[in-house]
């Protein structure tokens with residue numbers, strides 16, 4: 351079994367690579383290093399610095415002949431998507447279509463795709479199930495959803511099996527203070543530098559934080575289970591940004607008060623995922639509470 355991980359040098363991708371390597375699974379990483387780091391993955395893992403839209407991607411498939419693809423590579427910053435929707439779509443939509451073509455042409459047994467709670471938009475203060483209406487508020491949410499439709503079409507047209515995982519806000523070691531779920535790493539960096547943190551809006555917006563090692567486990571489990579399913583991957587808990595700030599302030603010992611600024615375009619008010627389906631189909635359930643995950647994240651730095 352050989353697994354190609356796109357975006358494998360990134361935050362979540364590198365934890366997936368760790369899991370695969372620990373399980374003795376041959377692993378190949380493709381990453382353009384736009385936000386990832388070569389140092390996040392073990393030296394002896396085959397690594398190709400390439401863009402999803404590069405012609406060289408086909409050469410990698412030809413040479414490596416992977417059986418499975420775990421697709422994490424993406425433009426992950428909501429604010430960037432609002433400024434440059436075309437660039438966002440080029441990576442997230444066109445890049446994924448190109449990857450799907452190669453999966454089809456090289457007989458890939460399955461693709462596992464990293465989608466996002468951003469596809470749901472504002473669902474109100476409730477726990478969201480997979481059947482909830484799709485209504486992205488940002489171009490990023492749209493560019494994560496459109497590939498889901500392509501993936502289902504590729505499955506219908508040429509039988510490519512898939513699992514789509516819609517992650518809640520992922521956090522943990524190696525997260526850089528950028529990107530979709532970066533609020534914890536942004537706050538921690540500010541606290542380490544003894545600077546005040548900025549909260550956009552009134553801080554009462556809530557998020558469902560899920561620990562990166564739990565998300566990595568879900569990806570590896572999905573290689574063999576939950577064929578042609580869409581699954582939420584979250585903790586089904588709501589934590590307001592104000593509560594998160596106070597947790598981190600207590601754990602880190604920072605003395606600064608937060609600075610409040612107006613909320614940003616594309617930001618969601620509430621987000622919480624019901625992951626019962628992932629438990630039923632994958633046997634997956636999160637193993638880290640927010641408290642445990644935050645302590646591990648702080649101690650890993």
Ligand SMILES: NC(=O)c1ccc[n+]([C@@H]2O[C@H](COP(=O)([O-])OP(=O)(O)OC[C@H]3O[C@@H](n4cnc5c(N)ncnc54)[C@H](O)[C@@H]3O)[C@@H](O)[C@H]2O)c1
Nearest residue numbers: 357360361362382383384385386401402423424466520531
């Ligand atoms: N972090 C979260 O909270 C979160 C939540 C929901 C979904 N996701 C999804 O999870 C996946 C991983 O996100 P992450 O948080 O680890 O972000 P990340 O930026 O750390 O990882 C993305 C990786 O993809 C690489 N990449 C970007 N564009 C590329 C391209 N065109 N070609 C090749 N490589 C490219 C980057 O260099 C990086 O290593 C993404 O698909 C993201 O949309 C993340």
